[in-house]
Amino acid sequence: MIIGLTGSIASGKSTVSQMLKELGYPIVDADQVARQVVEPGSDTLKKIEEAFGSEVILPDGGMDRKKVGDIIFNDPASRKKLNDIIHPAIRAEMMRQRAAFLEEGHKTVIMDIPLLFESRLQHFADKILVVSVTEENQLARLMERNGLSEAEARARIASQLPMSVKEEGADAVIYNNGSIEETKWQLNRILDSWNAVES
């Protein structure tokens, strides 16, 4: 069984993903893969440099994530340009990791994909698990975690589909507004109902 884990920015996907990891499930993490494919010297980073200029490259050859974030979260055309370059590479690497886990004999694989709905990747998953949060908690947690102003945080939230659309497309929803323990309890209940065996 492939479980697609998604949600909105700062809704708690990584928190839930960590719980799944502790339970023994193998995880393919799109945000982590997105870092892997832009390592210094990679073809993808070269294409990003061609598209956005050498000012998005740090002196050590890595991508300046802050600068790229400032550009793409404030301009839909730039966001599309980056997505068109980076998403094919992310998808290919995620497919490779998924196949490797299945080949190792894992019965369940978690695909943590923040943009599952935006990129129309629903077909990747047998079950879609959405981590939801109220807009108030989302804004507060995002500002706190990333040290962003309210305007910067709102721009990031607005760059994704509304939470309600994702909830509608989910097979199950975790409401991550209470304690971590409450979130863990919801997760366990959902995994039981899906008979999702660890590893």
Ligand SMILES: CC(C)(COP(=O)(O)OP(=O)(O)OC[C@H]1O[C@@H](n2cnc3c(N)ncnc32)[C@H](O)[C@@H]1O)[C@@H](O)C(=O)NCCC(=O)NCCS
């Ligand atoms: C723009 C970048 C450089 C910002 O890096 P930064 O370290 O600040 O953030 P990080 O990578 O941890 O992403 C945080 C969250 O931002 C959101 N986000 C990231 N990229 C996008 C995007 N293109 N569109 C909408 N939301 C996005 C996701 O919810 C993600 O979980 C980086 O997010 C990136 O390379 N994005 C393009 C790749 C991508 O689409 N990743 C999302 C998963 S496929």
Ligand SMILES: Nc1ncnc2c1ncn2[C@@H]1O[C@H](COP(=O)(O)OP(=O)(O)OP(=O)(O)O)[C@@H](O)[C@H]1O
């Ligand atoms: N139930 C909770 N109570 C309080 N804080 C929480 C809770 N769940 C998550 N957080 C905090 O909220 C922030 C966002 O959570 P997390 O990083 O898991 O979200 P995410 O969906 O993975 O974000 P992103 O899309 O940006 O990768 C983190 O600082 C996390 O510690």
